[in-house]
Amino acid sequence: MTDLNTRTRYDPSEAEPRIAQRWLDSGINHPNPEGDAGENFSIAVPPPNVTGALHMGHALNGSIQDALIRWHRMHGRRAKWVFGTDHAGIATQKQVEAKLARQGVTKEQLGRERFVEEVWDWTREHGGIIQSQFKRMGASLDYDAERFTLDDGYARAVLKVFVDLYDQGLIYRDHYMVNWDPGLGTAVSDLEVEEREETDTLYSIRYSDDVVVATVRPETMLGDTAVAVHPDDERYKHLVGTTVTLPLVGRELPVIADDYVRMDFGTGNLKVTPGHDPNDFEIGRRHGLETVGVIGEDGRMTAEAGDFAGMTALEAREAVVAALGDAVVATEPYTHNVPYSQRSGERIEPLISLQWFMAMDELARPAIDVVERGEVKIHPPSQSRRYVEWLEGIRPWCISRQLWWGHQIPVWYRGEDERYCGLEPPEGDGWTRDPDVLDTWFSSALWPFATLGWPEDTPEVRAFYPTDVLSTARDILFLWVARMVMMGLRFPGAIPFEHVYVHSVIQAPDGRRMSKSLGTGIDPVELIDEFGADATRFGLLAMSSTQDVRFSKEKIEQGAKLANKLFQASRLILTNVDPAADAPPSRAEDRWILSRLERAKADAAERIDVFDFSKLALGLYDFVFGELCDWYLEMVKPRLYDGEPAAQATALRVLEETLALAHPVIPFVTEELWAMLPGERGLLAASRMPARDPSRLDTAADTTIAAAIETVRRLRSFRDLSDTKPSVILRARLDADEEQTAPLIAQLARVEWSTDWDAEGAVVVTPVGPVAILPTDGVDFAAAARRQAEERKRLQQEIARAEGKLSNESFVAKAPEAVVASEREKLERLRAELEAL
């Protein structure tokens, strides 16, 4: 162990690359596809964008999933953590478009085929980054079976699902109101739209003597095809069935009655623009109204807008208001929610477009059922309510995107009315393929099974589907998780995962969202550089929770301390034990640490079970610091130096098991130290977690050592308060019978037991009985006496409180006996302590 004699500090930057390579070389990340999903353990990683870089969310989720994978692998299960990336249609296409723009080229100039080639080049160039970052984290993903949502096999799965759903009538094409992103030039789904509160001007516009409408978007009036009033509105009943003339345009608008209209808003007259407002669209469908599109997909006014054609919507707004002149009877500031595209940040333009949709009702029902029946368990449970409510209100999903990068829709057209949908192009000439691609989430929805080779009946599918856990942040519960459940049930015919763990979102230290654009992001790779991967993993797990949390560097530092502490403890133990040492525990402290270790093992198992990673990490820290290092190692040190076999064997055993227990959280340092343990033992990552041994739980030892520890604490406290230097050995007399731990207490508190029964001294009350501190040089007994007086006062107060409680008749009468009894015991104890003082 010369190594440990010279290495005085654990250096993650030196050790981690070395260890990561050993794992990769070992093949443990790539389990054989044998057995069935019940006996194996699998997780499909939420696929990062192919050209993405590791952010805090990946790092946290990676730490969580890897802890689970390592834990279950160490329990003997074939553990597969499916790795791969997502083609991320919009995001990736945008990157390449931006790159081309810097070269002064547009994608149209290149043409579709060459543009897609460019994107492939781009993904190949930037695609390996996140993989290497996951490796730095120590994530034991199955890198050897990496998948990509656009690779051939995956694409076949996507097209098969499309064709099947098309054949079943669940996928259809329709002219329908969609969220149009004018910046990207594509439709986006409801989930990709976010509302922002804005203050605009609300214009009141006179259409006729009787009709005044209100709108924040005067330019849309050009597309009005009706005016609506509430059916019960007495003011306007006589108008229903008549028409008014639309100013500027001259179109005759029927006045219709519809429940949607609110009588108390404005005048109670609603302009109806079915072409540019989702509500008006619905009204239009109910009343068979004409639809006029005045804003085009380029965000400019169409020919339908007459004189205003070609203007941007905003320019048209001003122009329309100006043209209306006196017809604008009032303006007022108005605060309302405005839809924006999450992808481009552009204001969403609702317009009618020919798009592909997926009917969701039939798919949603089973996905609701499996959660309600508990076949899919969502943690924390509050999230399952959100999930169910969302699915119950689900609407058709717009799955087509006007992009070039993605799975092109497998539908061909010929002439006006011939249409073909299939896996292979149709026979014959003159067919044109639908230019649109599928929403990226369409392919992501197949992730848990398409990655395993479905629709083929592969050994991987049989061995690892359904997966066990899906871990993700809250924001894609609907976007992704719900859709995977629907597709899993519909296609392979089984739930895609048994547990959904919804982890917290880590916010910036000031509570804002971590984001590049706000400048609030923290790069996990920099954390790994500075503190090591173990520290980063530990810190992220420690700060995780069921709710959002603020990033705290302190937790990462705590992780670094834990890694170093284990390293130092190993140095102490491994440089002082004889590898052959073998003897059963001989003393209370040996039995105590084995008992505490057993508790720590049980505790960790419980935490893993309930997905409480914070307490898993912090519990390890508490055990290593608060029990193993602060106390046991300090107690056992002299015996280690003396070469006592029982001490050596116990220390070694506890170290070995502690390394194993901590491995899922801090894999690197534990693997490093494992290799230094005596004997040939292979990789820790491939080893079995030490079996639980309830026979080690030892209440007697727990009590004995807890008393000794408390005694040491009180003696140290006395030392400090009496200004006694640590170097001074206190003379003290133990006025009680405590042979078992008296030497231990003497050692740790630096006292020397005296048998001078006649001497007077300051009394320190301890759990093992009163200890008299005898006159010693360098001890300020006056200070100690002051301290003792304070202590006496505190005891008196507590006694008074306990007495008060016990003399309260209703307390004694109504409180459970055990509570009353323990209160009595407490009072007895306090009285005894006071007496001793």
Next chain:
RNA sequence: GGGCGGUUAGCUCAGCUGGUCAGAGCGCGCGCCUUACAAGCGCGAGGUCCCCGGUUCGAGCCCGGGACCGCCCACCA
């Protein structure tokens, strides 16, 4: 407009079914280079558990009301 979560030590957070529950880490103060670790060790000071009512022998913990913060959902021009 609905729904959910939060408000505990200077900071970040724990506190299970109401009865040693007032805690941890960091920070702060004091003291120590004690042959594993000074990025360490020991000791210590910090809290009207957001506010107001209520239930109870007893309430951070339960109930009602309020304040502030955050998130999600939603078709009100």
